[in-house]
Amino acid sequence: MRFLKHLGLFVAYGFAGAVLALAVAYVAYLHGRPDLKPWHTVRLAAEFRATDRGRVRTLADYRAVEERVFAELRDAIYPRTAPEDRRLLNRYFTGSLSDPGRYRRDWNRTHELAAPDPRGAVLLLHGLSDSPYSMRPLAERLHAAGYRTLALRLPGHGTAPSGLVHAQWQDWAAATRLGARHLRERIGAERPLYVVGYSTGGALAVEYALARLAGEDLPRVDGLILVSAAIGVSRVAALAVWQARLAAVPGLDKLAWSSIGPEFDPFKYVSFAINAGVQIRALTTEIDARIAALDKGGGVKGMPRVLAFQSAADATIDAGALVRVLLGRLAPEGHELVAFDVNRHAEAAPLLAPGTGENLRRLLAAGPLPYALTVITNRDPHSADTVAQRRAAGATATESEPIGIAWPPDVLSLSHVALPFPPSDPLYGAERPAVPEGIYLGRPELLGERGLLTVPESELVRLRFNPFFAYLERRVLEFVGARRVTRHPR
DSSP: OHHHHHHHHHHHHHHHHHHHHHHHHHHHHHHTSOOOOHHHHOOOTTOOOGGGTTTOOSHHHHHHHHHHHHHHHHHHTGGGOOGGGOSTTOTTSTTSTTOGGGSSSOTTSOEEEOOSSOSEEEEEEOOTTOOGGGGHHHHHHHHHTTEEEEEEOOTTOSSOTTHHHHOOHHHHHHHHHHHHHHHHHHHOSSSOEEEEEETHHHHHHHHHHHHHHTTOOOOOOOEEEEESOOSOOOGGGGGHHHHHHHTTSTTOGGGGEEEOOOOOOTTSOSSEEHHHHHHHHHHHHHHHHHHHHHOOSSSBOSOOEEEEEEESOOSSSOTTHIIIIIGGGBOSSSOEEEEEOOOOOTTTGGGSOTTTTHHHHHHHHSSOOSSEEEEEEESSTTOOEEEEEEEOTTOOOOEEEEEEEEOOTTOOOOOTTTTTOOTTOTTTSSSOOSSOSSOOOSSOOOOSOTTOOSSOGGGGTSOOSOTTHHHHHHHHHHHTTOOOOSOOOO
């Protein structure tokens, strides 16, 4: 017995020692990454917080705060850019190819497109580490169709990556509420108000609608359009909170970052703060809990109609959570999922990992669903042409119709970041503009040896535009009751 007791202690101490050694090695690895720059360390104190709601009541107030934040960015970070960082691919070097100031409009800021007699209004919410630039294409198309649009810059975004070290999801939710109230005041009670949410913006749109269902005094929303909505994230994200806490220890400030990279994108952070992952985890947990509280049997009733777009291949979020946490738990009240399958051309099959997109295949083969399901997929295994396979809510039969769009020969799937951008996008699109305003990132062509780059090599193959954007646009315009437009403002 004594031997077994000593053996147990030996094993326990050995396991604890191994865990401690791994933890020390992991901290050493993280701490050995590139040095932090001013845009990682300088906190912009003027930024909006949820606690500011008492004094920041209108969009004009919010934009005044935003103006102070950008003035602080200009005065506190740009002058501290070291000589060795004053390069053509640094957004914090004035005049570089990545400088947002090169563009006719700084799309990092909140922008609103008014209409003299609007059909309604649309609030557009961007994703995590992103900016209103990602909402520009849909905002312009909806505006051209007669809607007043507001693409809101969420707190901590569009300035410096350090903004996401301190932001809380409640700050983003408070800004969302302010934006919705502004639009409702502008269009009145009778006209429709929609919310378009991309990635984390999608989670914020859902949180807003659930809060109103739970009794919070908020303006009515008539529909939600979700694009790559972050309704669920990896379970590993739950561990990020411990890394974020360790980062508070003096000398371990690099632990506040899951990635530290060169900031070459004018409208999206390359570096990613651990706290950003902590906040989206907290937000999705809140959504799950609210749905559970509201579901009295038969699914959550009274939710604004949801039209959700999702790629079967998504390395950023838990794509299955859109069905498991949200759509599958709503009452059948006109909701729909539009899913983009991977390229099923037989010649591409050997390049795809086993099981790729099979969750979507199983969903299409499942029994009746409480929401409509449309899958964009190959017409057959020997064709790049695609069809929309649609099944109505509660139905088992599937109808198929061609959409007039083929897979580009060099594209295997969409990606999390691709969905909101048309192939014509000047920054992330399919072709380099003849006269670019700044850097072009749609098809980066960097050749050399493996292990040479400071950015993950996987980022160079990630699709940044949506070949099926015309279909997405048509469905969005149909959803809000607008006809499709063929000319778009710039």
